[in-house]
Amino acid sequence: MIDREEERLRHMKDRLDKIPIPEEALSCAIRAGVRQESQGRTLKKKAIKMIWPAAAAAVLLLAFVLSIRISPAFAQAVSSLPGMAPVVELIQNDKGMKAIIDNEYYEELHVTDNDGSFTITLNGIIADQSGMVISFTVDSAAGLKDPFLETPELYHNGQLIEHRGISFNYPSDDGKISNEQLIHYNFAEPLAPDVTDFELRLKLREGDTSVFSLPFTLKKPIAQSKSHQLNQTVTIGGQKLTIRSIDIHPLRVEVNVMEDPDNTMDILQYEDMRLESESGEVWSSISNGITATWEEDGSETYFLQSNFFTQPDRLVFRMSRLQALQKTEQLVVNTLTGKVLETPSDGKLEVTKLSPTLVETKLKTGAEFGYGYLRDAVDSNGKTIDLASGGSWQIDDYSYSDLTFKNGDYSNPITIHFFAYPNYIEGDVTVRLE
Numbered sequence: 001m002i003d004r005e006e007e008r009l010r011h012m013k014d015r016l017d018k019i020p021i022p023e024e025a026l027s028c029a030i031r032a033g034v035r036q037e038s039q040g041r042t043l044k045k046k047a048i049k050m051i052w053p054a055a056a057a058a059v060l061l062l063a064f065v066l067s068i069r070i071s072p073a074f075a076q077a078v079s080s081l082p083g084m085a086p087v088v089e090l091i092q093n094d095k096g097m098k099a100i101i102d103n104e105y106y107e108e109l110h111v112t113d114n115d116g117s118f119t120i121t122l123n124g125i126i127a128d129q130s131g132m133v134i135s136f137t138v139d140s141a142a143g144l145k146d147p148f149l150e151t152p153e154l155y156h157n158g159q160l161i162e163h164r165g166i167s168f169n170y171p172s173d174d175g176k177i178s179n180e181q182l183i184h185y186n187f188a189e190p191l192a193p194d195v196t197d198f199e200l201r202l203k204l205r206e207g208d209t210s211v212f213s214l215p216f217t218l219k220k221p222i223a224q225s226k227s228h229q230l231n232q233t234v235t236i237g238g239q240k241l242t243i244r245s246i247d248i249h250p251l252r253v254e255v256n257v258m259e260d261p262d263n264t265m266d267i268l269q270y271e272d273m274r275l276e277s278e279s280g281e282v283w284s285s286i287s288n289g290i291t292a293t294w295e296e297d298g299s300e301t302y303f304l305q306s307n308f309f310t311q312p313d314r315l316v317f318r319m320s321r322l323q324a325l326q327k328t329e330q331l332v333v334n335t336l337t338g339k340v341l342e343t344p345s346d347g348k349l350e351v352t353k354l355s356p357t358l359v360e361t362k363l364k365t366g367a368e369f370g371y372g373y374l375r376d377a378v379d380s381n382g383k384t385i386d387l388a389s390g391g392s393w394q395i396d397d398y399s400y401s402d403l404t405f406k407n408g409d410y411s412n413p414i415t416i417h418f419f420a421y422p423n424y425i426e427g428d429v430t431v432r433l434e
Contacts, residue, residue: 095283096252096306100126103309105250107220113212117142118204122214123180129193129225130249131163131186134200136214143175150203152183156195162188165290171204186290193222223308225249228433236322237425239263244299246317246433252286253304255317256295269323269371269420273302275433277312317431324425331416333359341413348422352400356408357388359416365399371420374401378417379410 100106111122123135132154138144149170154161167184183200200214226248233242240260247254253275259267275283283305285291292302307315331349332342335356343349353360363373372392377385386406393400403416 093287094305096250096286096308099306099309100250105220105223105309107218109216111214111216113214115210115212118206118210118212120202120204120212120214122200122216125216125218126251127191127218128223128249128251129187129190130247130251130254131184131191133251134183134185135180136183136200136202137178137180138171138204139178140206141177143177144171144179144206145175146206147171148205149181150205152185153201154185155199155201156197161185161191161198164188164293167290184290186293190225191222193224195222223250226308230431230433232431233260234429234431236319236427236429237265237324239265239267239322239324239425241267241429243317243431248306248308250306250308253283253306253308255302255304256299257302258297258299263327265324265326265425266418267322267324268418270302270319271321271323271424273304273319274317275304275307276316276318277307277310278314279312281310281312283307315433317429317433319429321424321426323420323423325418325421325423331361331418332413333416334413335359335408336412344421344423346423353402357405358402360402361400363399363401363422364397365422366397367394369394369399369420369422371399372401373399373418373420374403375417375419377403377405377414379412379414381411383410385410385414 106124106126108124109122113120117140119139121137121139123137125135126133134152138147147170149168151166152168154163163186165184165186169181171179171181196218198216198218200216202212202214204210204212228246228248230243230245233240235241240263242258242260244256244258245254246256255273257270270285273285286303286305290303292300294300325344329344330342331344331351333340333351333354335354338354340351340354343351348364350362351359352362359374359377361374365371365373372390374390374392376387379385388404388406390403391401
């Protein structure tokens with residue numbers, strides 16, 4: 001029988017392998033003419049490369065995108081090319097990113113910095129008032145062995161641009177000479193449309209620390225976002241929610257929701273939040289980068305694929321299925337005594353490991369659940385416990401999730417909050433956007 005830790009690592013690797021990160025082989029596809037816009041969702045369109053005139057390349061791009069949409073056989077054939085499978089997945093799975101490419105909103109750059117061992121190239125940017133998606137490449141003549149990328153920083157006029165979330169991956173450590181990655185940088189405040197000059201600062205550690213500075217100027221204007229102030233209260237499964245606003249940007253749609261504090265249930269996940277046109281076209285949740293943020297006022301903002309470049313006559317916001325758990329259903333443990341004091345009453349959750357620095361759990365979810373379900377922990381004084389890490393993995397019909405604490409310096413017992421849980425409420429919420 002395979003050791004469970006090995007099984008856990010294997011499942012985590014499988015999930016990481018599914019993250020759409022194009023490899024250097026994609027540049028070959030550019031030269032072949034197919035690659036021109038295929039980075040729809042991974043945002044690494046390398047523009048025209050002067051292989052064809054711009055108009056011809058744009059037509060080729062559109063033909064490629066449409067072929068993937070309508071021809072599974074063509075998609076399978078392209079997926080068999082080295083490095084192309086992630087591209088096909090991107091084109092198929094995010095309408096907003098396809099529209100960005102179709103409307104030439106991606107901006108190609110070629111800014112480099114090197115320290116003698118590594119060269120970092122800033123390939124291109126998609127920027128709007130809500131954030132940036134940044135494509136960059138790390139090159140090393142000796143090959144990447146154990147790289148660690150510290151949190152990227154974005155500056156304007158020497159001032160750090162505050163963020164409310166950053167998503168990025170470490171460069172590959174498999175010895176490859178070149179590795180391409182993405183940064184999803186969500187602004188804490190809307191970006192002013194007239195801001196064009198930026199500097200990306202990166203720190204890469206592989207033994208010694210290398211510091212890189214990549215200044216760049218955007219030539220294309222920042223698109224003005226479309227804001228719908230709604231403040232409409234709806235009820236689903238007996239729980240009240242206020243849809244406060246929906247802001248539409250090229251990169252994403254932001255849906256701000258405030259839950260009624262008198263609700264008897266905690267809303268954990270909105271499974272089918274979406275925009276729909278009068279023809280039934282759907283823009284659903286994004287699956288790459290940051291998918292939601294908690295705001296300081298207690299509300300939550302959820303990100304959907306963008307319809308910014310589409311103008312339907314009628315657009316509605318809809319949702320019908322939510323993950324929710326009664327507020328009385330809790331996970332409470334004493335990490336000093338090793339006792340489990342409370343778990344949800346449905347019997348699906350089991351605590352498998354418990355110590356002052358680790359809580360590990362097992363939850364019967366079914367094979368397709370797809371969520372890490374533990375969020376954070378507070379001690380008996382209501383103080384949030386500092387986390388060293390958190391992990392999740394899937395084995396057959398069971399999901400596993402753990403929290404590792406920096407130390408045991410907190411008061412027991414502790415309460416662990418859920419990020420997701422396989423308990424559902426259903427209804428029909430429809431809000432028209434004028």
